[in-house]
Amino acid sequence: MSVMSAARDAAVNGALLRVTGLSKSYRGPQGPLPVLRGVDLALAAGTSLALMGESGSGKSTLLHLVAGLDHADSGAIRIDDVEVTKLDDDGRAALRRKTLGVVFQQFNLVPSLTVGDNLALQARLAGRYDCDWRDALADRLGLSALLDRYPEQLSGGQQQRVAVGRALAPRPRLLLADEPTGNLDEATGDAVLDLLLELSATAGAAVLMVTHSALLAAKLDRRATLAGGRLAL
Amino acid sequence: MRQFLYALATLASHWRRRPGQFAALFVGLAIATALWSGVAALNDQARRSYDHAAGALGLGASPSLVAASGGFFVQDMFIALRRAGWKVSPILEGTIRLGDKSYRLVGVEPLTLPKISSAKMPTGEALNDFLGPPGRALAAPQTLRALGLAMGATPRIGDADRLPPLAIAEDLSPGMIVVDIGVAQRLLHRPARLSRLLIAEEPAPDAPALAAVIGEALRRVEADEAPELAKLTDSFHLNLTAFGLLAYVVGLFIAHASFGLAFEQRLPIIRTLRAIGASLRALTFALIAELTLLALLAGVAGMIGGYLIAAALLPDMAASLEGLYGAELDGALGLAPSWWISGIGMALIGAVIAAASGLVKTLRLPVLAIAQPFAWREAQRHWLYRQAALAALALLGAAAALLLGEGLEAGFVSMAGLLLGAALALPLPLAAMLRLGERRARGPLTKWFFADALQQLPGLSLALMALLLALSTNIGVGSMVEGFRRTFAQWLDQRLVAEIYFEAASETDAHRIETWLARREDVAAILPLCKAKTTRRASAIETAWPVEIVGAPPHETFSAHFPLLETRADAWGSVARGDAALVSEQLARRLRLELGSHLNIPTPTGDWRVEIVGLYPDYGAAKGQLRVDRDALVSRWPDARKLDYMLRAKAESAPDVMLALQSEFGAGVARIIDQAALKQRSMTIFERTFAVTAALDALTLVVSAIALFASLTTLAAARTPQLAPLWAAGVSRRSLSLLEFVRVTLFAAATALVSVPLGLALAYDLVAIVNVRAFGWRLPFHVFPSQWLEVFALALLTAALAALLPIRRLARIAPASLLAVFANER
Known part of the structure; x- marks a missing residue:
């Protein structure tokens, strides 16, 4: 299936995420360095897509643009019916808070909050804190006994599970994961990803994940590769 | 609101992990507020006391008539004026001694007092008690406390007299x-005499x-013409x-x-949020809410600290003001609402100033960029260049104030510009020194040492600037005080040559004592002094400043020992001839007099034209002074006070003479003091005068030590990732600790080196500009290299x-912590 046909299908089926003609370049010593050159992408609700490519191919840039963490040069990003590229800073923050969940490679937990508070943080910000759901997440992620600990007292795998739980706690429509297992060993990474996909399905969230690993990518519904600034399935 | 509260809670959770x-941060803000509000409380207290003193009985608030010739x-x-329809009220003022302290005795006639004054007098039965025998002595509650007496007590004055029963009057000023x-009139031995109407x-x-x-005998003094304590002491308070x-x-x-580092360390949290x-x-x-809350908490703590500082320094400041200006302060500290408001305001302003740049930088950096490690510090690096430009501006401002400004404020502006400019410029020479070290270094560890120190500089520069300010203030103020101490001690030795000083109770007593002394073989010389006072606006003395004129007989005691700053040949001979005078430095500066100038002194017998033949230092005096020949003064000022004497005697026989004088004349000798006691007392006043300055100086140094400690402690947490690779490469934790220690002491030593010239410039500014503009006298500029060594050692000790x-x-850090750096490496 081509990207364009996927986008068409998704549009017909009511795509959750629709990216069209997205371009982005960075300023380099020799002038602008294009990273994305008119990327098109569509993702239906409840589905998952692995975004692959070599280092520097623009995978993380695409993810950051979708999350509203960075600005595109041109093109459009729609999540549900919201045009992300036209939102101001407050609008993008609200989108991240209420519609998205983001998991980074470096976990990015708040070191001064306990595991329990970290898990609840985004849900509380979004006004969607559900104690039962948090407990269910903690239970499923194997964190129930660690709720009063601080991140520095956890292993890397445990920290990433907290990050996954935090992203899923507000029941986001779309989960964005930037190499979520990059800091973990293969077995732990596998386990964390399985949980991420399982819980995303339970929460009804679509998943867009950046990864280097073909093995991990194979666990997702679809795979796309970024090369030369363009996306190919 | 929800977002705001959770964001606030998340940000504030950072402090739980980093209580140090x-x-x-808390201590920095609290100390800043404490020192500021402490000084403000002292100043407020002094001003209230002056107002109180001026307002008490309205003596300063009403116009009055005084003797044209003074006295x-x-x-x-x-009586003549009342009969002629003038609504005047008589006042007699003088000093009495109760125990070992002097008090201002004011005699009033309550029925004729102006409204502003009579409102503060007793009424009804109490008024009858005041007027009828034995009368009442009204005093403030503080005065009774100081005397250790209760109402109704009748303390003894000298041997013969007693005060009437004491009664409390709340509105009176202490003393x-x-x-x-x-x-x-009875207690002051001034029968039928008045000092003003x-x-x-x-x-x-x-x-x-x-x-x-009444002819020309009295002259009118307007309420605002009287020298005001507040004006006299303004300079001290400005200081x-x-x-x-x-x-x-x-x-x-x-x-x-602390704010800067906190922002840097919280960048990941902000990014995550x-x-x-x-x-x-x-x-x-x-x-902003976190900042405000912190400022309020630290502000309140600072205000409490400020109150304690003010309470601790108040006795010394009271002594300073009494020593310098004869101003008396209330002993208890009162706190006005405005003091609280301004103190908390200063804490808030301080917090905003301290946090503004970090806050703006944090909020302006893009979400993804702030995740970069050391982004804040990188931004600080660019700030260094701007800082250098600011330093240049501050130094230019200092130079402009010095060259173009005239008042005391300009002196302070130049000092502030100099200090600020030097502090802002400090990182530049330090960076140059480290770059040079890096270039010259041969071994890899030495090279790393300098490169790493250079990288640490932005994080430590603020603490080092604080240390520089404290050290240079220490050197500057220390040089001034030590210079002053030496000059003052030398000046006392020259000025207090006579072995015995005494004051007769009356002129009759003075004559009796003089005759008796002349018969004693152990008295080598009797030197009677006489004193007159003028504040009259006259042809040359265009000032309302009190001027005392002292007449002394020609004697070797003066010509050989009296300290002079500038003098003409045969100055003492000219003075003895009666047509020349010596002038105190303060008065000379105020009237722009120099050697050879002529001055018309207004006297009861007409203007007296004298030539200025010498200038002498009169440190700490609140009045201007002229010294002339005694006989010449008496001939022009028949009413001048002739009660003071200096006696020359062999040092060993001085105690016998004093004892004999007292047993022979009793209350006829109002005051007797030996040279050693007078020097001791003068030096005590001097030491207490500078006690407040010394205390603030020491506190500033303590604050800078805390600054350095705070910076090092907070930086230490971020040091592990930089040190771990060296540890992994085979440098022991002990060696790393030693290098850290050397780095800190190197910074402190370099800062101390810079503080020496800066401190000397500050001392020069204080001695040659601020002091002259504030007090009217200039001190010789002394340099004390031993003091520099002390400061250098102090800097190293502070840093250590x-x-x-x-x-x-760091020396005890667990290897696991160092390994964790690699485990988390990205």
Whole structure:
């Protein structure tokens, strides 16, 4: 299936995420360095897509643009019916808070909050804190006994599970994961990803994940590769 | 609101993990507020005391009539003026000694007092008690407390007299005792004499003119013409305020350094919050709310600290002001609401100043960029260049104030510009020194040492600036005080040559004593002095400043020992001839007199034209002074005070002479003092005068040590990732700790080196500009290299103490912590 046909299908089926003609370049010593050159992408609700490519191919840039963490040069990003590229800073923050969940490679937990508070943080910000759901997440992620600990007292795998739980706690429509297992060993990474996909399905969230690993990518519904600034399935 | 609250809670949770950093921030703000509000409380207290003193009985608030020639006048003039329709009220003022302290005795006639004064007098039965025998002595509660007496007590004055029963009058200023005029005349041995007439109401248009009633004997002094304590002491308070401000700035350096590091360390949290959807607006409000809350908490703590500092320094300041200006302060500290408001305001302003740049930088950096490690510090690096430009501006401002400004304020502006400019410029020579070290270094570890120190500089520069300010203030103020101490001691030795000084109770006593002394073989010389006072606006003395004229007989005691700053040949001979005078430095500066100038002194017998043949230092005097020949003074001023004597005697026989004098004349000798006691007392006043300055100086140094400690402690946490690779490469933890120690002491030593020229410039500014403009006298500029060594050692000690805890922690760091750096490497 081509990207364009996927986008068409998704549009017909009511795509959750629709990216069209997205371009982005960075300023380099020799002038602008294009990273994305008119990327098109569509993702239906409840589905998952692995975004692959070599280092520097623009995978993380695409993810950051979708999350509203960075600005595109041109093109459009729609999540549900919201045009992300036209939102101001407050609008993008609200989108991240209420519609998205983001998991980074470096976990990015708040070191001064306990595991329990970290898990609840985004849900509380979004006004969607559900104690039962948090407990269910903690239970499923194997964190129930660690709720009063601080991140520095956890292993890397445990920290990433907290990050996954935090992203899923507000029941986001779309989960964005930037190499979520990059800091973990293969077995732990596998386990964390399985949980991420399982819980995303339970929460009804679509998943867009950046990864280097073909093995991990194979666990997702679809795979796309970024090369030369363009996306190919 | 929800977002704001959770963002605030998340940001504030940072402090729970870093209580040391929070303590540094809190202490920085609290100390800044404490030192500032402490000084403000002292100043407020002094001003209230002056107002109180001026307002008490309205003596300063009403116009009055005083003797044209100064001194006392006969009571008949009061009667003559009342008969002529003038609404005047008689006053007799003098000093009495109760125990070992002097008190101001004021005799009043309550029925004729102006309204403003009579409102403060007793009424009804109490008024009858005051007027009828034995009368009452009204005093403030503080005065009774100081005397250790209860109401109704009748303390003894000298051997013969007693005060009437004491009664409390709340409105009186401490140190003042009010009695009926008749009682005052008896106690002060001034029968039928008055010192002034308060004008209760302006005379009616048809009332005869003053001159028509009593001739030229009295002159009118307007309420605002009297020298005011507040004006006299303004310079002192400006000095204190400048110190308070300096300490405030040093405190802010701590807060600024802590805020900066806190922002840097919280960047990941802010990034995470932004990434999971906290809006920039909510984060901004949360940061501002956190800042405000912190400022309020630290502000209140600082105000409490300020109160304690003020309470501790008040006795010394009271002594300073009494020593310098004869001003008396209330002993208890009162706190006005405005003091609280301004103190909390200063804490808030301080917090905003300390946090503003960090806050703005944090909020302006893009979400993804702030995740970069050391982004804040990188931004600081660019700030260094701007800082250098600011330093240049501050130094230019200092130079402009020095060259173009005239008043005391300009002196302080130049000092502030100099200090600020030098502090801002400090990182530049330090960076140059480290770059040079890096270039010259041969071994890899030495090269790393300098490169790493250079990287640490932005994080430590604020603390080092605070240290520089404290050290240079220490050198500057220390040089001035030590120079002054030496000059003052030498001056006392020259000035207090006579072995015995005494004051007779009356002129009759003075004659009796003089005759008796002349018969004693153990008295080598009797040197009678006489004193007159003028504040009259006259052809040459264009000032309302009190001027004392002292007449001394020609004697080797003066010509050989009396210290002079500038003199003409045969100055003492000219003075003895009666047509020349010596002038005190303060008066010379005020009247722009120099050697050879002529001055018309207004006297009761007409103007007296004298040539200025010498200038002498008169340190600490609140009055201007002229010294002339005694006989010449008496001939022009028949009413001049002739009660003071200096006696020359062999040092060993001085105690016998004093004892004999007292046993022979008893109360006829109002005061007797030996040279050693007088020197001791003068030096005590001197030491207490500078006690406040020394205390603030020491506190500033303590604050800078805290600044250094706070910076090192907070930086220590971020050091592990930089040190771990060296440890992995085979450098032991002990060697790393040693290198850290050397790095800190190197910074402190370099800062101390810079502080020496800066301190000397500060001392010069204080001695040659601020002191002259504030007090009217200039001190010789002394340099004390031993003091520099002390300061250098102090800097190293400060740095060593501040570095001890972080370095100890580093030396004992568990290998697992160092390994964790690699485990988390990205």
